[in-house]
Amino acid sequence: MTAKMYYDNDADPAALAGKTVAIIGYGSQGHAHALNLHESGVDVVVGLAASSKSRALVEDAGIRVADVADAVRSADVVMILVPDTAQKAVYDTEIGPNLRPGALLMFAHGFNIHFNRIDPPAGIDVGMVAPKGPGHLLRSVYQAGGGVPALFAVYRDATGTARAKTLAYARAIGATRAGVLETTFAEETETDLFGEQSVLCGGTAALVKMAFETLVEAGYQPELAYFETLHELKLIVDLMYRGGLNFMRFSVSDTAEWGDYVSGPRIIDSHVRETMKQVLTEIQDGSFAARWITENEAGRPNFDRLRQQDHDHLVERVGASLRSQMAFLNPIEVKAGQAQASVGAPGGGSR
Numbered sequence: 001m002t003a004k005m006y007y008d009n010d011a012d013p014a015a016l017a018g019k020t021v022a023i024i025g026y027g028s029q030g031h032a033h034a035l036n037l038h039e040s041g042v043d044v045v046v047g048l049a050a051s052s053k054s055r056a057l058v059e060d061a062g063i064r065v066a067d068v069a070d071a072v073r074s075a076d077v078v079m080i081l082v083p084d085t086a087q088k089a090v091y092d093t094e095i096g097p098n099l100r101p102g103a104l105l106m107f108a109h110g111f112n113i114h115f116n117r118i119d120p121p122a123g124i125d126v127g128m129v130a131p132k133g134p135g136h137l138l139r140s141v142y143q144a145g146g147g148v149p150a151l152f153a154v155y156r157d158a159t160g161t162a163r164a165k166t167l168a169y170a171r172a173i174g175a176t177r178a179g180v181l182e183t184t185f186a187e188e189t190e191t192d193l194f195g196e197q198s199v200l201c202g203g204t205a206a207l208v209k210m211a212f213e214t215l216v217e218a219g220y221q222p223e224l225a226y227f228e229t230l231h232e233l234k235l236i237v238d239l240m241y242r243g244g245l246n247f248m249r250f251s252v253s254d255t256a257e258w259g260d261y262v263s264g265p266r267i268i269d270s271h272v273r274e275t276m277k278q279v280l281t282e283i284q285d286g287s288f289a290a291r292w293i294t295e296n297e298a299g300r301p302n303f304d305r306l307r308q309q310d311h312d313h314l315v316e317r318v319g320a321s322l323r324s325q326m327a328f329l330n331p332i333e334v335k336a337g338q339a340q341a342s343v344g345a346p347g348g349g350s351r
């Protein structure tokens with residue numbers, strides 16, 4: 001281990017003493033940041049559209065709510081927590097023109113700075129705290145006395161205070177209880193996109209679907225295929241989460257471990273490695289970002305089609321039926337067109 005981890009003792013809360021932090025947006029990350037900061041004693045104002053249904057939730061929590069422009073005008077630190085695809089428009093119209101001189105503009109993901117969608121003026125500090133977990137976890141772990149680890153980065157320190165404020169922010173949301181790691185906007189953005197495309201979302205979803213289809217096409221019962229290729233994945237991931245691949249292999253049978261060694265690399269083979277490298281290149285050279293921005297500007301025709309197509313996949317229909325009888329796993333069904341990141345958070349499903 002060579003990377004330095006920063007913990008509570010490395011982050012001085014005094015950097016935010018007497019400062020006002022504006023949290024823009026109250027979705028998955030927004031509600032967790034606002035509530036954790038507030039309970040850590042930081043002065044918080046949440047900036048929302050006048051019509052936002054989240055306004056009452058913020059007020060019920062004892063936190064001030066204001067229009068985005070007013071929240072920004074009153075703040076020393078502004079954290080943008082609206083969806084990445086919406087950030088440029090909100091920044092251009094309501095945030096940028098109202099930033100106080102010397103303010104610190106913060107992000108939880110580097111996409112818009114790294115791909116030059118948002119270009120704050122020279123006197124504005126720019127920082128990032130990117131929790132490595134969804135908002136509802138950031139909130140519940142904080143409430144239980146722990147923290148979700150995070151990355152932090154300083155893109156520009158015009159005032160000389162950006163780094164201390166960014167670390168104090170990471171501490172106030174609980175992240176330094178678990179440890180934060182310093183990075184750059186480029187590294188965070190590229191690795192985050194690669195991780196979700198290759199393993200966390202894309203690779204895993206494609207692997208599950210392909211294995212499920214292989215069993216069903218060979219004549220096995222879809223319900224059984226569901227248990228083998230999706231349901232049991234959680235048990236395996238939990239083992240890896242606690243003790244890495246070694247603990248997973250320690251816990252499964254020797255037959256399963258042998259099959260892992262001899263068949264795993266045949267399935268995820270050198271073609272997959274070549275494709276991963278290509279996917280990484282397209283992230284690095286900006287072509288993935290350009291395509292996604294164009295898709296949004298066109299009203300998301302391909303995104304909607306692809307979402308609909310997978311929504312009704314057999315693995316989903318079989319899974320929904322089986323999960324409805326397994327109350328212990330707290331099943332949740334996402335309706336067509338409802339899919340959204342913040343299920344489980346206040347305001348979830350409001351988009």
Ligand code: NAD
Nearest residue numbers: 025026027028029030081082083086108109133134341342
């Ligand atoms: P989200 O989808 O939960 O939405 C955030 C809020 O923005 C909601 O209150 C929503 O009502 C509001 N909003 C939606 N569209 C808007 C628009 N056009 N204009 C103004 N407000 C709008 O977002 P999120 O998942 O919390 O993501 C926020 C930031 O956090 C992003 O930069 C994301 O990359 C980052 N992040 C997210 C996660 C995660 O697990 N969700 C983890 C780490 C970092």
Ligand code: MG
Nearest residue numbers: 192193195196
């Ligand atoms: Mg991520």
